[in-house]
Amino acid sequence: MSFTSLATLMEDALDTGVPISELVITIECEDYGVTPEFIYEKLQRTLSVMRSSCSEYIEKESFSLSGLTGGYAVRMGEYIKNCSPLAGETVAKAAMYALSASEVNASMGVIAAAPTAGACGILPGVLLAVGEKLGSTDDDLIRALLTGTGVGAVIATRATISGAEGGCQAECGTAAAMAAAAACELKCAPADVCINAAALALKNSLGLACDPVCGLVEVPCVKRNAIFTSVAITAADMSLAGIKSVIPADDVVDAMMLIATEMPASIRESGLGGLAITETGRKLKRCFEEKSEN
């Protein structure tokens, strides 16, 4: 067994009657010669980092060193408390958690890369918000994390999870696919529903540019993390409702890689295209460079 195909992961899980998380733990134990207990302990620590990064900036405002981003998680938290979020509390909370984790990343704090630092808010944001809604235990969250990990591992093996190689589809798109599958596992859905949710989420990010302003993982990254939580949750809900992706999951991953190879370098984390070279993007870069020189 290896992480080369989402279809294989799904079929193996269905054939053996176990959730994807159990297959992932078996593969990890075989590949690294470790015990399931070791992996659970490691993931408990990962979950703890996810929890702290997702809550760190909800109560206290913090700004990045560049001053480009910050204070969003606090605002979202106040909005949830005082207003009725249009998208519902779970989606709004997922966005708030993702904002906090991404703000921690932008301030050089400790986050769990999932799959990368730039996309560190999506999977934990969805896991924690959906977990709260469902009353999930830590064990449930860890199993969901394993399912998300399996999806991410296949995408990393089969395609790429690097923004520099494949644009933001490879980072935020992968994170959304991982989170969608994880959310389905939290609902105890079978493997085909989890993998279908991943396909739906990833499809929605195809072609997305990596175009960070000033070359910093802040604009548009922080807000993009928040918004991609709703992509993941909607993909999970659609899959749970029985809506199938016409294009199979592995084909979606392959399409993502093909798009990556066809993407110009200007929109692959080079800071030479997209939002980075808008009038405002250029102005911010000039200000940031002047500030750095002084």
Ligand code: SF4
């Ligand atoms: S825009 Fe680029 S740096 Fe920012 S999250 Fe997306 S892939 Fe990462």
